[in-house]
Amino acid sequence: MDLKNKINLDYNEALKAKDKSKISTYRLILSAIKDLDIANRSGPNKKDTDDDDIKKLLKKMIKQRAESIDVYKKNNRDDLLKIEENEHKILSDYLPKQLSEEETKKICSEVAQKLGASSIKDMGKVMGELKKNYSDTLDFSKAGSILKEILGK
Helix, strand or coil, X not given: CCHHHHHXXXXXXXXXXXXXXXXXXXXXXXXHHHHHHHHHHCCCCCCCCCHHHHHHHHHHHHHHHHHHHHHHHHCCCHHHHHXXXXXXXXXXXXXXXXXXXHHHHXXXXXXXXXXXXXXXXHHXXXXXXXXXXXXXXXXXXXXHHHHHHHHHC
């Protein structure tokens, strides 16, 4: 079953359960997917929206939620914080589990050694290799700062 159908199925379950917070989150997701479908159908590069497109969209939405969570924590807005955390959790359930910071450090070190990266100039080469092999499970903002640390020494 593709990702869009799974999200639709979960949306229908939330409707049956009358879970208002899940319903609103699923509506946000489905609306964003519909916008993506429209964007993909128009313009010079016409194509059908696939699971990879939806995963990129979900990652973007998760990043937005994470930024909002930070802001709400700093400003002691617990009411809004709970909503964002709930949305973040629902969105994250559709993506593969992200690697921990320790696992990310280990992978970055291994790839840098394998490619013989020795300075910050080699960062692009290492990031390209990481994106090729770990695009679904690696947080690249974390990986970037870890690589700067490793290659800067």
